[in-house]
Amino acid sequence: MYDELGLTFILAFLIAMAFSPIAIKVAHKIGAIDIPKDGRRMHTRAMPRFGGLAIYVGTMGSMLAFLTFDRQIIGVMIGGTLMYLLGVVDDLKNLPAKVKFLGQIAIALLMFWWGLRIDFLTNFFGEGNLEFAGGPVAVFLTVIWIVGITNTVNLIDGLDGLAAGTSAISALCLAYVAYIFGQYLPAAAFLALAGGILGFLPFNFYPAKIFMGDGGSLFLGFMLASLSIVGLTKGAAAIAFSVPIFVLGLPIFDTAFAIFRRLVNHRPIMEADRGHLHHRLMNLGYGQRRATLMLYGVSAIVGIAAVMFSRELNVEGLGLVTVALMQIYIFLTDPNHVLPQIKQEKAEAAMAQLHAKQAAARAEAAAEAGDAEQKDDDHAEAKASMLAAYRSHRMMEDTKKSLDEWR
Numbered sequence: 001m002y003d004e005l006g007l008t009f010i011l012a013f014l015i016a017m018a019f020s021p022i023a024i025k026v027a028h029k030i031g032a033i034d035i036p037k038d039g040r041r042m043h044t045r046a047m048p049r050f051g052g053l054a055i056y057v058g059t060m061g062s063m064l065a066f067l068t069f070d071r072q073i074i075g076v077m078i079g080g081t082l083m084y085l086l087g088v089v090d091d092l093k094n095l096p097a098k099v100k101f102l103g104q105i106a107i108a109l110l111m112f113w114w115g116l117r118i119d120f121l122t123n124f125f126g127e128g129n130l131e132f133a134g135g136p137v138a139v140f141l142t143v144i145w146i147v148g149i150t151n152t153v154n155l156i157d158g159l160d161g162l163a164a165g166t167s168a169i170s171a172l173c174l175a176y177v178a179y180i181f182g183q184y185l186p187a188a189a190f191l192a193l194a195g196g197i198l199g200f201l202p203f204n205f206y207p208a209k210i211f212m213g214d215g216g217s218l219f220l221g222f223m224l225a226s227l228s229i230v231g232l233t234k235g236a237a238a239i240a241f242s243v244p245i246f247v248l249g250l251p252i253f254d255t256a257f258a259i260f261r262r263l264v265n266h267r268p269i270m271e272a273d274r275g276h277l278h279h280r281l282m283n284l285g286y287g288q289r290r291a292t293l294m295l296y297g298v299s300a301i302v303g304i305a306a307v308m309f310s311r312e313l314n315v316e317g318l319g320l321v322t323v324a325l326m327q328i329y330i331f332l333t334d335p336n337h338v339l340p341q342i343k344q345e346k347a348e349a350a351m352a353q354l355h356a357k358q359a360a361a362r363a364e365a366a367a368e369a370g371d372a373e374q375k376d377d378d379h380a381e382a383k384a385s386m387l388a389a390y391r392s393h394r395m396m397e398d399t400k401k402s403l404d405e406w407r
Contacts, residue, residue: 005179008066008188009195016058016199023053024203024210032091034211047208049091051200052216055164056084058196059223067188075114076189076226082107083150083222087215100214101147107222108146109139116226117142146225149248153221154214155258156251159282161205162292164212166299167220168197170248173303174228177310186230193223206288224248246306246321250277250298250328281331294331298324 027033027048034049060077067073086103089095095103111117119138157163175190197220203209212220245252254277281291305320 004066005184005188005191008062009191011065012058012062012192012195013199014058015061016054016196017202018199019054019057020051020200020203020210023050024048026050026053027210030092032088032213034213047211049211049213050088050215051204051210051212052084052087052091052214052219054200054203055196055212055216056080056219058199059192059219062192062195063189066192067185070185071114072116072230073185073189075111075116076223076230078114079107079111079116079226080219080223082110084215084219087213087218090218091213091215104147104150104218105143108143111146111226112139112142116229118145118229145229146222148252149225150218150221152248152251152255153224154217155255157212157217159206159288159292160208161201162295163217163220164197164201164204165292165296166248166251167224168194168201169296169299169303170224171197173307174224177307180310183230186227189223189227189230193220193227206292246302246309248299249302250295277328284331286331294327298327301327 027050030050032048032050034047060080063073063077083104086095086100086107090100117138118141119135153163153167156166171190171194175187175194178184178187178190200212200216204212277295281294282288286294301320301324305317305324308314308317308320
């Protein structure tokens with residue numbers, strides 16, 4: 001059993017690592033390229049966004065090789081394939097948000113029909129479980145669970161390696177919980193998923209060579225949501241749901257806060273912005289690598305806390321959750337880091353404005369001397385310097401705003 005679980009992880013890891021360079025080449029051939037066309041994106045050059053292919057092939061290849069199939073596992077593989085294809089179409093055609101959302105609901109309903117459903121919950125206020133017997137409440141809970149977790153992973157895919165690393169932590173924690181409760185089939189499936197992610201991560205971590213794209217993020221979210229209810233026993237219901245909720249607690253909160261923020265500002269719920277937690281860390285000057293590692297650490301701490309809750313070590317679990325919250329507060333409000341960053345951005349803005357004025361003066365002198373070519377060059381330099389000054393000033397204002405909001 002131990003050898004088979006280990007081989008499931010290793011095979012997925014090797015396949016994903018082998019397919020990642022292939023995915024880069026395929027992305028260029030089919031036009032799956034992400035262009036940094038707005039201020040929300042963190043990258044500054046065109047990037048292939050077809051890395052989900054490596055994760056999908058690695059995960060599914062390992063599952064086909066080692067898992068003993070039952071109806072639920074087959075349903076998960078079918079649903080994962082459909083969700084991956086939906087994401088690929090979105091990567092290539094930029095589907096409207098409503099169309100993508102309806103597609104996710106349709107796949108979740110298919111899973112319910114297949115038998116992958118939430119038809120009971122642990123009763124925290126009494127004995128036994130709350131039974132729904134496949135009725136409307138069960139349909140609602142199943143759809144909300146699958147679509148919600150799927151989009152949570154999709155929304156945190158904003159920094160190099162962030163969604164992949166957080167999903168790997170979640171999959172490993174879920175695999176361990178499934179194993180200790182004797183659920184070896186979902187444990188093996190989670191290990192296959194974790195192996196596929198970690199095989200791809202070296203190509204996705206900062207500085208990334210390829211993005212996973214919506215195909216990868218939707219696939220990861222769906223697999224985490226659906227596998228967490230495979231083989232679910234009534235005694236372990238709360239455990240199966242609490243682990244992904246805790247491990248993905250930060251992005252779940254971030255997503256809920258983003259929806260609330262957009263409603264308050266009378267903006268469309270599905271509209272993208274720069275208000276997410278990882279954007280705030282970037283505005284504070286931590287950089288992609290450090291911001292991503294910070295969130296890895298918090299996710300790992302909360303994931304370990306969830307495992308402790310599953311072992312009924314509730315006091316220890318609450319202690320770790322408290323530590324994670326304190327870390328986030330420190331990251332976002334540390335004046336020893338933020339204030340020097342503001343000063344640096346202010347100095348950069350001032351220097352860029354000085355360069356722009358100098359270039360404009362040279363252009364004016366060239367015009368008086370009749371040197372048209374030099375005039376054009378100096379005008380271009382002045383324009384570039386003014387743009388750099390604007391960007392530095394905007395970063396400084398974003399930093400101040402983030403500091404004020406989180407104090």
